[in-house]
Amino acid sequence: MLPRGSTIGILGGGQLGRMMATSAAQLGYKVIGYAPEGDNVGGAVSTGFVTAEWDDQAALAAFAERCDVVTWEFENVPVETARAIDQGKIYPDPLALETAQDRLAEKRFIEGLGGRPAAYAKVDSSHDLVAAVDRLGAPGILKTRRDGYDGKGQWRIGSGHEAEALNVPEVPCVYEGFVEFDAEFSIILVRNREGEIRFWDSTRNVHEGGILAASHFPAGEDIDAQVGEARELARKVADALKYVGVLTLEFFATREGPIFNEMAPRVHNSGHWTIEGAATSQFENHIRAGARLPLGDTRTTAAEVEMRNILGSDIESAGAKLSDARVHLHDYGKAEAKEGRKMGHFTQITLETRG
Ligand code: AMP
Numbered sequence: 001m002l003p004r005g006s007t008i009g010i011l012g013g014g015q016l017g018r019m020m021a022t023s024a025a026q027l028g029y030k031v032i033g034y035a036p037e038g039d040n041v042g043g044a045v046s047t048g049f050v051t052a053e054w055d056d057q058a059a060l061a062a063f064a065e066r067c068d069v070v071t072w073e074f075e076n077v078p079v080e081t082a083r084a085i086d087q088g089k090i091y092p093d094p095l096a097l098e099t100a101q102d103r104l105a106e107k108r109f110i111e112g113l114g115g116r117p118a119a120y121a122k123v124d125s126s127h128d129l130v131a132a133v134d135r136l137g138a139p140g141i142l143k144t145r146r147d148g149y150d151g152k153g154q155w156r157i158g159s160g161h162e163a164e165a166l167n168v169p170e171v172p173c174v175y176e177g178f179v180e181f182d183a184e185f186s187i188i189l190v191r192n193r194e195g196e197i198r199f200w201d202s203t204r205n206v207h208e209g210g211i212l213a214a215s216h217f218p219a220g221e222d223i224d225a226q227v228g229e230a231r232e233l234a235r236k237v238a239d240a241l242k243y244v245g246v247l248t249l250e251f252f253a254t255r256e257g258p259i260f261n262e263m264a265p266r267v268h269n270s271g272h273w274t275i276e277g278a279a280t281s282q283f284e285n286h287i288r289a290g291a292r293l294p295l296g297d298t299r300t301t302a303a304e305v306e307m308r309n310i311l312g313s314d315i316e317s318a319g320a321k322l323s324d325a326r327v328h329l330h331d332y333g334k335a336e337a338k339e340g341r342k343m344g345h346f347t348q349i350t351l352e353t354r355g
Contacts, residue, residue, distance in 0.1 A: 151210015
């Protein structure tokens with residue numbers, strides 16, 4: 001067990017780190033964040049924060065020296081940065097980062113474990129894209145293999161003509177056939193060093209413009225019927241990576257069963273509801289797993305939960321929603337309310353079932 005007063009390092013300075021740091025403080029730990037210059041809102045609730053480039057070896061070594069364990073809150077932390085930290089100190093294993101950072105490697109890994117991603121093809125040129133659309137059909141989505149998030153680095157392709165006309169980016173991509181899904185959901189689990197795994201309930205995730213807009217519990221029968229199979233795959237992924245901490249897999253619920261979309265080797269936006277809606281939140285259990293504390297109960301404690309993201313300038317009027325006593329507000333404290341930027345979220349908790 002990590003003694004109280006120990007220091008947990010977090011690579012990344014966003015809202016996920018901020019919520020992790022809050023849980024770490026509750027458990028009696030100090031937190032030091034590390035990220036390049038930016039609106040590092042994790043720093044506001046941490047004991048310390050190091051602002052340095054990912055490849056600044058001296059800063060990284062000094063940071064690691066001050067920490068008893070290190071984790072990350074941002075999946076695009078360079079693998080070399082994570083590997084530069086003593087492998088006994090960092091969790092999860094950077095192999096999880098490496099796998100999740102490349103959409104192609106990720107899909108192959110999932111297939112190797114018996115999972116089903118959307119039909120896909122590797123695309124490195126305009127010629128590859130035309131051939132991919134020919135083979136897999138349209139509509140589909142061209143995605144950069146690396147660095148995409150919240151719908152960035154994605155182009156919807158409606159037809160072969162559109163594929164021919166598109167200026168394919170000069171970075172490795174994948175083309176995915178469009179999945180006719182009924183709904184979207186995620187599997188969020190926590191695994192400790194002994195291999196014990198706990199799952200949170202799955203929510204119905206609603207995306208708008210490629211960005212998560214809301215998560216609802218209960219998810220609905222169509223999703224609930226597919227959670228078992230999806231959990232089985234998520235368990236295999238976690239075991240194969242000897243994963244420690246919180247892991248997320250996103251799925252499409254389809255008539256053919258759960259189709260794997262992508263994984264995030266970290267706490268996830270679709271799990272923010274667990275702060276008020278579950279016995280133990282994803283943030284607390286991620287810290288517990290790294291600190292070798294027993295894992296907390298992941299059961300849902302409300303009859304209904306809704307998490308809704310607050311984007312851009314909507315944050316300015318968010319406080320007014322608290323007139324509804326069921327609503328909780330999380331303001332990430334970001335300075336610039338740019339359009340489409342995740343500025344905070346609401347969680348609405350209903351304790352009694354209707355009816
Ligand atoms: P991603 O960043 O890959 O998770 O994509 C963001 C969102 O775009 C997803 O949550 C879906 O709503 C949608 N999307 C991505 N890929 C596909 C696909 N192959 N078929 C249908 N919808 C997709």
